[in-house]
Amino acid sequence: MTATAGPAGTRRSDATRAAILRAARERFAADGYERATIRAIAADAQIDPSMVMRYYGSKEGLFAAAAEFDLRLPDLASVPPARLGEVLVRHFLSRWEGDETLVALLRAASTNPGAAERMRGIFTDQLTAAVATFGTDPAMTARRAGLVASQVLGLAFTRYIVRLPPMVDAAPEELVSWIAPTLQRYLTGTASS
């Protein structure tokens, strides 16, 4: 261990690492996995392409690091059951309005199998766990989580990727008021109602 160690174990290259990661997220979000080139990312970060390889091993490794994403779902057990839908839409909107990581993941998931698997994992594990915290019967948990994912990802897809005018122009609170009842029913309702 003759490595250089700063005040708190920070390496001198940490700034570079962060710059690469930030540029990577931007490019992946804007262009998708295949069109975002390592050269372009390196140029944005103002370093040499070979540094990307040194620090992240490969393009896939870089993406894996850049697409680290946590839904940061709130504790649904402490939410009034009648307001679950509302809380959830609002959370999702504010969560990724301004964080381009999800857009990067969303774009990449369409063409890159690894990205798709990661997205599957996020929405299967994190969302299913959150849905399981309140007392619906366990047999329905996965289905409820899947339905919620379908509406929430559809919202993201139409608003941030395809940019459908009515979905782009709508104010967040407008979307909340329309979509909240949907999630509410997916979470606590039955199919027919």
Added chain:
Amino acid sequence: MTATAGPAGTRRSDATRAAILRAARERFAADGYERATIRAIAADAQIDPSMVMRYYGSKEGLFAAAAEFDLRLPDLASVPPARLGEVLVRHFLSRWEGDETLVALLRAASTNPGAAERMRGIFTDQLTAAVATFGTDPAMTARRAGLVASQVLGLAFTRYIVRLPPMVDAAPEELVSWIAPTLQRYLTGTASS
């Protein structure tokens, strides 16, 4: 006009054209726009890559031809107003269950600006027109269409692209019974209810 004309104006190359188009749809659906190479498409169609260029001009031209898509929406005016949601989900599911054109368009729209614009056009024009056929106030038509698109595209995205297990495993009729009420409210309801 010294061109060769068959029994009904069919050229000898029409079979080749069709083979290219079929292979292109498959590849675009499976791999997305950038990963689907002209060489691979040509190999599938068992012809030379240069033929693709001759008949479709460029890769973009080929995609434009392969991604020609019509939602074939039914006449919503002749549907009992209370069953609009149900009819619409069922139609969408059966429309693209087995036709990979929409999957190709969906995958490509994530990374290719032209594909995104086409998807925008399809869902703006065709869906908005259909929603406008029954008598809701015109000011809300675009918003209703956008919301329907968000849920319907979210369904497609989670079922065919990300392949979320609960959405893949569900039988079509199960999905209809859950999602129909959502569309019904987007089409005829109010935000709060």
Added chain:
DNA sequence: ATTGCATGTCAACAAGTGTTGGCCTACGGT
């Protein structure tokens, strides 16, 4: 039979990709 054009094949180009290894530079511990 011969001409003309549609159809198809082959080989190559120019550009761009991820990735690699060698080399220079300068900081930090001794």
Added chain:
DNA sequence: ACCGTAGGCCAACACTTGTTGACATGCAAT
């Protein structure tokens, strides 16, 4: 002051991509 090493840059490789042009082949009308 010295020296090892981490940080960074340059040039190049091997490969794939879309695209192009020259050349062969065969059908159909004259």
